[in-house]
Amino acid sequence: MNANLEKINGYSVVNVLEERIDAHNSAGLKEIFLHLIEQGEADIIVQLDRVRFIDSSGLGALLSGHKNAMAKSGRFILAGCKQQVVSMFELTRLNRIFEIYVDLTEALGSQN
Amino acid sequence: MCDPIIQVEVIIPTQTKYLNLIGSIGEQIAKDLEDYSGDREALSYHLNLVLTEATANAIKHANYNDPKDTVRITIHIDDQELNIKVYDHGQGFDLEKVDIPDFDHPKEGGMGIFFIRTFMDSVTYTRINDGNVLEIIKYLK
Numbered sequence: 001m002n003a004n005l006e007k008i009n010g011y012s013v014v015n016v017l018e019e020r021i022d023a024h025n026s027a028g029l030k031e032i033f034l035h036l037i038e039q040g041e042a043d044i045i046v047q048l049d050r051v052r053f054i055d056s057s058g059l060g061a062l063l064s065g066h067k068n069a070m071a072k073s074g075r076f077i078l079a080g081c082k083q084q085v086v087s088m089f090e091l092t093r094l095n096r097i098f099e100i101y102v103d104l105t106e107a108l109g110s111q112n
Numbered sequence: 113m114c115d116p117i118i119q120v121e122v123i124i125p126t127q128t129k130y131l132n133l134i135g136s137i138g139e140q141i142a143k144d145l146e147d148y149s150g151d152r153e154a155l156s157y158h159l160n161l162v163l164t165e166a167t168a169n170a171i172k173h174a175n176y177n178d179p180k181d182t183v184r185i186t187i188h189i190d191d192q193e194l195n196i197k198v199y200d201h202g203q204g205f206d207l208e209k210v211d212i213p214d215f216d217h218p219k220e221g222g223m224g225i226f227f228i229r230t231f232m233d234s235v236t237y238t239r240i241n242d243g244n245v246l247e248i249i250k251y252l253k
Contacts, residue, residue: 020132020135022164023128023171024132053135053160055224056221060221060223061220063218064220091230092213092226093215093218
């Protein structure tokens with residue numbers, strides 16, 4: 001999984017640099033979330049603005065990150081999602097579970 | 113089936129790095145499909161997704177004892193329907209036992225077949241001589 005990490009205002013920001021999240025790289029994304037949470041970094045923003053395709057395993061990786069962050073009383077926020085990706089959240093009703101913001105600025109300005 | 117407008121056959125090793133290739137073929141076919149009156153952008157995404165999920169499923173159920181195992185994918189399009197077949201050499205699974213996901217208590221796995229069923233019109237999984245074939249049909253008229 002090609003991604004970079006930043007720390008902004010107490011949040012770990014995961015910038016996903018791939019156009020696709022599928023069964024080839026979703027395990028890598030899940031590992032990134034797990035590693036952060038194990039290190040006590042449970043407030044996570046995932047920047048998905050480059051992602052134009054996500055499959056069931058990609059949704060599973062996000063769900064895993066969300067569950068593990070919640071278990072540590074953290075926040076798991078998705079930002080910059082393209083419409084195709086939002087449609088997948090809507091189809092699986094994951095839009096009711098994930099905190100979703102238009103972009104990083106809005107995500108950082110959001111209150112818990 | 114009528115005379116094909118497009119017929120594609122791809123054979124890949126059972127490695128997930130080829131999912132992008134297979135999905136991209138589906139996406140491009142949808143973009144080039146003549147006389148399609150529906151939402152072409154949506155069809156592109158759906159074909160990408162369906163081919164990705166079906167191929168990932170075949171890789172997951174592949175014969176890991178054979179490092180040279182392959183997955184064969186055929187795509188046949190005529191003026192009536194789009195037909196995808198994904199052949200694997202694994203143990204197979206029971207498609208009828210794949211339930212609709214519980215969206216109130218979502219789990220990490222089990223959504224792939226749901227997507228295929230949602231976006232396509234017919235899905236069957238059949239045992240054949242040396243493996244299994246997942247056949248997916250979308251009616252174009």
